[in-house]
Amino acid sequence: MTIQTESVATATQNSPNSSAENSFNRQTIAIIDFGSQYSELIARRIRETQVYSEVISYRTTAEQLRNLDPKGIILSGGPSSVYDEYAPKCDPEIWNLGIPILGVCYGMQLMVKQLGGHVERAKRGEYGKAAIHIDDPTDLLTNVEDDSTMWMSHGDSCTELPEGFSVLAHTNNTACAAISNHEKKLFGVQFHPEVVHSQGGIALIRNFVYHVCECEPTWTTEAFVEESIREIKAKVGDKKVLLALSGGVDSSTLAFLLHRAIGDKVTCMFIDQGFMRKGEPERLMEIFDRQFNIPVAYVNARERFLDKMEGVTDPEIKRRLIGHEFIHVFESESEKLGPFDYLAQGTLYPDVIESADTNVDPKTGERVAVKIKSHHNVGGLPENLRFKLVEPLRKLFKDEVRKVARSIGLPEEIVRRHPFPGPGLAIRIIGEVTSERLNILRDADFIVRDEISKQGVYHDYWQAFAVLLPIRSVGVMGDKRTYAHPVVLRFITSEDGMTADWAKVPYDLLETLSNRIVNEVKGVNRVVYDITSKPPGTIEWE
Structure with a gap:
């Protein structure tokens, strides 16, 4: 690894x-x-x-x-x-x-x-x-x-x-x-x-x-897990940790790792911001609470986050607002469960590199990574954050996290789950996020996941998802004129998320997806396919 x-x-x-x-x-x-x-x-x-x-x-x-x-x-x-x-x-x-x-x-x-x-x-x-x-x-x-x-x-x-x-x-x-x-x-x-x-x-x-250099192969998954547990114990001591659980492989791996390191000193909190995929909040609670006996505090903050998105179209502002709101919710909800000294996040290296902020200093010539986009758990954190951060996975790529996840016993359902951005569907809706648009995209996204799972090709892709555009186009259904949204399908292959290529999806799968989305999702009359690699594009549209 x-x-x-x-x-x-x-x-x-x-x-x-x-x-x-x-x-x-x-x-x-x-x-x-x-x-x-x-x-x-x-x-x-x-x-x-x-x-x-x-x-x-x-x-x-x-x-x-x-x-x-x-x-x-x-x-x-x-x-x-x-x-x-x-x-x-x-x-x-x-x-x-x-x-x-x-x-x-x-x-x-x-x-x-x-x-x-x-x-x-x-x-x-x-x-x-x-x-x-x-x-x-x-x-x-x-x-x-x-x-x-x-x-x-x-x-x-x-x-x-x-x-x-x-x-x-x-x-x-x-x-x-x-x-x-x-x-x-x-x-x-x-x-x-x-x-x-x-x-x-x-x-x-x-x-x-x-x-x-005459090196020996001593850097392994097991070595990382052992060292991380030691570092978590040394850093946290007898303090309490609040974990921002999203249900993805990153935060789930972190939950298991923290639970192994400090036991009941970690409290998992899942904030349902309303931007999750269909059925995921319920499934998350079932897996952690019932299957693995890791208590999770559920917070329904859907209306609170949706209110923050009113009138917002700029993707950077979206991400910052979502990041700030996450922290505000954590701070207010943690007072009911805490007090907590540390906030644990499943931040990964690609999040950090894409949130880097400067290019070249004209006086010193120093050059660092160019900012591509802020991530809600990196660029979106407020300067006056009252928690100390615990981010043991901050330096890992996605495939490395999966290896760690398997080594500590996470179920394959979580280990092989497609990456899902922290701001969720909010950044897969181009333009303003509304309740109506969320429902449209949530239904379209479900069809994508359902169909590729049925056809046994879910794990052929790094990510496969739908994007909703804020425009409408003319169509015809049942001899009637329609004026509805187009949905973009985005299927990519990658090793680590740093670079990616668009997937050469079979035409019959694309046809099935198009037919299902147009016929089953109210408000959509057109489906298109994104054939842009990263670079020059990014995996997500926002």
Whole structure:
């Protein structure tokens, strides 16, 4: 499994000492982030080899790295040129630490420049797939097949290598596609081995982790569960925790984890904000209260949340209002059950990265993740929150949470449930959220889930859902003119939710869904299918 422990946003804003101190108490690969969109993917790929990895700021000093004692260091790619005025740089003393280093794209160019080589703007940029021709099949490129396709994305190229370096591989357009100083265990690749398009990328990463850095596969699901329980106990002590339970795999896994760690010190509260899917609130209460004897306080706040949505059309305002209202409800309801010192949330890493708030500081050149959208449990939290937060899953991707969920005994019904956004159907209704629109979308969404379950293809998709548009179109039903809403079907495939592709759904399934929705859902006369991947789109429409 892979378990993320530091977001790009926090990594570039905090010193490495602000990371959890226990993060480096095991064999670790440290990833120095230069603003690459793939930095977290590198961490993910490392952890798929069952070796711990953590993303840290490029401002981390050599002395700090020495104290962290990683087994290896990876320098990420980035959007800058090494000759840009504010191009991020690493402490040049890291080359003297005696720790194996792998530079990826920008990271390789920085390595070359800081060690005395030359980097220049290439006559031809190289973007997309390219075959690498291997000149030295040892160390980093062991078992990587010659002419393997790798993913390129660079406008600069290395034209002169530093002393002691040699070429490991080239492409038709790039003379130095992979380089090394075998004696010092310094390596660089001009391509991105972490992306799925790179055929030999995983083999290369495993070579660096196991062959070059000599790591052992000790980072496992069981290790995460044990460490999380210890950290929860140490943080919470004899205090009480209020858990925001939504019924999804994230908060459900957290509920089980907290219950195992601190028992009856955790109280689960389910706030029914009226934006859930058909039948889900009732099913949630049945599973936790009856099947697993984990008490859940049910709060019916449907009218309260719906009132907040009146006249609101901007998706960011929707998310913020829903996030604030969640906290207000928790605060008022917790007084009846508490007092509580901590609020537990099933926040995941994709929530954090997409809620990051800044881009590039024009004076310092610092770059962090660009804000895509606020998540109700990240960007929507008020500054004066009176609870302390407990978020053990904050650094995990969705598939990692599922592995943890299985290991601690959650039923498959929850483990394999499609991801569902915290604001619920409110952000699948484009424009203003009304009771009428909620009923329309809830019925359409139920048909989608019902049909793909009947046909046995529910688990073929990462997510499958309906979106309601705030427009109407003309149709004809029973020889009568209709003027009703269109429903958008959104089926996607993904590994972690960070990137996604639209699913190639069979036509007969689309036809069945269209017929059922138009005939069974009052207020809909047209069904369309979204064929946009992420990027450039996002999974949710708002």
